[in-house]
Amino acid sequence: MRFSLSCVFLFSVLLAGCGSPLPRGTAERGTITQAPRAVSGHATEVVMYAMSLIDTGYRFGGKNPEAGLDCSGMVSYIFDQAAGLKVQGSAAEIARRGRPIGRHELRPGDLVFFNTMNRPFSHVGIYIGNDRFVHAPSTNGRVRIEQMGSRYFAQRYEAARTLLD
Template structure:
């Protein structure tokens, strides 16, 4: 119960901080807005909350549910099915083909982030939760957890972002 309350408070803080995030700036740094920010939908909040509930779930290659364990694509499929009723299937690369591209500077909670972790494109996927962080199911240390996109490992391997949300 206490962990559940902590997760709910963290999600609320992340979503509120997204509302107060600075507007995107131009590459010249003069403050020109390049694109309007993308709003966080209620559906995105549901997806993030569901993802947060899976923290510490065990890893299993090919895993599609928390009871048996989850791999990265299984985690994303399970979250979207449970939180939105959407059927998302296949590998991380297959899931990347199902989404619409999102510029990195326009990421919002609920978007998917893709990495090249196995020397092949789109070999790992996670769910962006805001504030430069994402949830994923890594095989290393075998538990669903939150990572920072700016960590040296993930910053070097970031490939793209996609959204499955409206």
């Protein structure tokens, strides 16, 4: 797979921001944090693949970039291509397959879930670091990067899951 130099640079910058986790035992909102989870090679591939799909068109039920992608189709396609994992079904079904992790444990390649349709786990994206994720929204119809802390997504954040460990 070929990545543009700008895509590789952007990914490097995003990961660099994740490279300084809180030291072990540092208090975060009154709790003691665990040692940070390492970013695996598969996670790096997942993020790189996700970044390569930026601006791919949206299509409800879409499962490949040529036809268009919806959120769960994007996740399924990326995990199959980048990590060799078969992940199928709706965002809610994907959430059931993943191992729950806390928001403070997020690392690139993890999945983030949102309640965007008045039902739990109705939208999924791939966390890329620096409080950002890649997703395939139906609104404005293109795969893009969003801030987890944006008003819209902060209010709708549901949970995080990992498929990679």
